[in-house]
Amino acid sequence: MSRIETNKQKRIKMPFIILGLLFSVVLISTSLFLLLYPFPSKEKALFTNKEHPIIFEGKIYGEEAQIIDGTVYLPFSFVKENIDDAVIIDDATNSIIFTTKDKVLQMPSDSLTYLVNEEPFNVEVPIYLSSEGQSLMSLEPLKTLFPVKWDYSEETGAVIVRKQGETIIRGIVNKGLQEDKLRLRTDPDVTTAYVGEVVGNEIIEIVEEDRNFYYVRKDNGISGYLKKDSITLSNTEIVKVENEISQKYRPDISWPINLTWEAVYSANPDTKKLPQMPGVNVVSPTWFHLKNNEGDISNLGSADYMKWAKSRNYQVWGLFSNDFDPEKTYQALKDYETRMKMIRQLLQYSEMYQLDGINIDIENVNLADGPLVTQFVREATPYFHQAGLIVSMDVTFISGSDTWSRFYEREKLASVVDYMMVMAYDEHWGTSPVPGSVASLPWVESNLQKLLEVVPNDRLLLGIPLYSRIWKEQETDGGNIEVSSKAYSMQAINDWVSERNLTPIYDEASGQNYVEYLDEAEKATYKIWIEDEASLQKRAQLVHKYQLAGVATWSRFFANDAGWATIDDSLKQIDATDK
Numbered sequence: 207m208s209r210i211e212t213n214k215q216k217r218i219k220m221p222f223i224i225l226g227l228l229f230s231v232v233l234i235s236t237s238l239f240l241l242l243y244p245f246p247s248k249e250k251a252l253f254t255n256k257e258h259p260i261i262f263e264g265k266i267y268g269e270e271a272q273i274i275d276g277t278v279y280l281p282f283s284f285v286k287e288n289i290d291d292a293v294i295i296d297d298a299t300n301s302i303i304f305t306t307k308d309k310v311l312q313m314p315s316d317s318l319t320y321l322v323n324e325e326p327f328n329v330e331v332p333i334y335l336s337s338e339g340q341s342l343m344s345l346e347p348l349k350t351l352f353p354v355k356w357d358y359s360e361e362t363g364a365v366i367v368r369k370q371g372e373t374i375i376r377g378i379v380n381k382g383l384q385e386d387k388l389r390l391r392t393d394p395d396v397t398t399a400y401v402g403e404v405v406g407n408e409i410i411e412i413v414e415e416d417r418n419f420y421y422v423r424k425d426n427g428i429s430g431y432l433k434k435d436s437i438t439l440s441n442t443e444i445v446k447v448e449n450e451i452s453q454k455y456r457p458d459i460s461w462p463i464n465l466t467w468e469a470v471y472s473a474n475p476d477t478k479k480l481p482q483m484p485g486v487n488v489v490s491p492t493w494f495h496l497k498n499n500e501g502d503i504s505n506l507g508s509a510d511y512m513k514w515a516k517s518r519n520y521q522v523w524g525l526f527s528n529d530f531d532p533e534k535t536y537q538a539l540k541d542y543e544t545r546m547k548m549i550r551q552l553l554q555y556s557e558m559y560q561l562d563g564i565n566i567d568i569e570n571v572n573l574a575d576g577p578l579v580t581q582f583v584r585e586a587t588p589y590f591h592q593a594g595l596i597v598s599m600d601v602t603f604i605s606g607s608d609t610w611s612r613f614y615e616r617e618k619l620a621s622v623v624d625y626m627m628v629m630a631y632d633e634h635w636g637t638s639p640v641p642g643s644v645a646s647l648p649w650v651e652s653n654l655q656k657l658l659e660v661v662p663n664d665r666l667l668l669g670i671p672l673y674s675r676i677w678k679e680q681e682t683d684g685g686n687i688e689v690s691s692k693a694y695s696m697q698a699i700n701d702w703v704s705e706r707n708l709t710p711i712y713d714e715a716s717g718q719n720y721v722e723y724l725d726e727a728e729k730a731t732y733k734i735w736i737e738d739e740a741s742l743q744k745r746a747q748l749v750h751k752y753q754l755a756g757v758a759t760w761s762r763f764f765a766n767d768a769g770w771a772t773i774d775d776s777l778k779q780i781d782a783t784d785k
Contacts, residue, residue: 246386251399282341364427381406390430394419463756477514485774499537523563563596576613641677643735647717672764746776
């Protein structure tokens with residue numbers, strides 16, 4: 207029989223087990239605490255590696271400023287992108303061109319002389335510096351012309367730029383805070399590096415909030431994140447800048463404007479034969495045309511016409527046209543000197559005929575040249591204002607056509623000129639393959655609403671056609687239908703309809719009276735969407751509905767007495783049916 211040995215197991219006392227468990231819990235908790243607790247970082251980081259950072263709208267701009275002989279120069283790109291996109295560089299003269307309501311400033315590179323409306327002015331430091339492919343601009347000599355303020359910090363080299371109307375929220379750093387709570391962090395997290403420090407009672411700017419942090423900025427430009435409980439909100443401030451740009455030119459003319467164009471193609475009309483035009487207060491003769499690539503302007507002005515207009519208390523806004531030639535327009539507008547040549551001629555003609563305004567009619571322009579049109583208007587308007595002239599411009603409705611619509615920078619142009627006339631025609635143009643209204647009422651109103659999204663209503667005149675087209679659909683020998691049309695005056699249309707004993711019917715789709723006539727001998731059908739008292743009354747009522755500046759009719763030649771009386775009556779009162 208084998209021998210079996212047994213060992214008696216020793217019992218561990220309970221107090222040692224409890225102590226061991228407690229020690230384990232403490233060790234694990236401590237490890238987790240050390241692992242998870244967000245200990246504030248003591249690492250210092252650079253706020254920026256730029257020597258002269260530009261701080262704008264809470265961010266550091268890509269390019270930096272330059273300090274030259276104690277003067278702050280900003281990159282031209284920054285000025286154009288963020289302060290005023292109307293500032294341009296003219297390569298031909300190596301100058302910066304800038305316009306206000308009544309001034310055109312030309313600032314040659316590295317020059318101590320700049321020109322205001324071609325008059326020289328001296329400055330102590332150049333406004334425009336150009337070297338090694340970099341363009342710099344000092345705003346200090348022109349500080350009354352820009353809607354911005356700027357501060358330069360000698361401590362950090364930062365340039366802080368603020369725009370007119372910007373809201374600044376202030377805060378005060380709480381007193382008695384620990385050192386780590388006074389550090390501006392790179393991210394909304396105390397474990398990230400810090401770029402600077404604040405002190406108790408320091409006033410800082412609150413740029414934005416991110417969870418339980420504020421992104422704040424010191425006066426020296428250094429910015430970073432502070433916990434919200436480190437700051438007490440103080441007050442808000444609106445940046446106010448007194449500058450000339452905010453002072454809009456105020457035309458001297460009463461509402462509503464009732465303008466009609468006088469189409470002058472070769473000779474002016476015999477003023478003795480011109481009709482009474484009740485309600486009309488502005489006439490715009492088409493006197494001035496771009497003659498050639500060099501910017502010469504042809505003149506069809508008439509002293510007799512001016513004398514007639516003034517005898518009837520009409521204002522006269524001479525029309526200037528680009529002759530609807532895209533290549534000639536590009537060549538004349540591409541250089542500052544040529545644009546100025548055109549402006550000088552128009553000023554000379556305006557003085558010669560004692561005009562009250564200039565109406566700019568530039569049409570059929572290549573899409574890429576739209577900015578040149580805008581720049582010409584920007585440069586011309588201050589000179590015209592200085593001469594006491596009202597400035598207006600003709601535009602089309604917004605459409606997909608590059609050369610007839612898209613080249614217009616309507617919003618920019620509207621901020622420069624005093625008035626815009628929308629040529630609310632031709633919905634169906636003279637060579638349209640499909641007959642239809644020159645400008646149906648629904649088409650006009652829907653396009654007007656789109657235009658008013660970018661052009662202020664109180665400076666927009668509604669263009670009204672005074673002509674109708676007689677459309678002819680004729681069957682050819684081959685059995686096809688050939689479409690043609692011709693424009694006629696209001697009286698000529700009335701006579702044509704009466705001669706054929708036709709009775710117009712109201713066309714709901716166009717909002718106009720309509721006639722149709724079959725000529726069996728010609729195998730032709732004639733169609734007319736009529737501009738008459740009924741359509742003119744409705745068009746004029748749109749002035750009241752949208753509080754427009756008035757109307758502009760094309761052209762005086764096409765109207766009859768009933769047409770003038772209808773427009774005048776409709777502008778004077780709101781029709782009860784249109785309320």
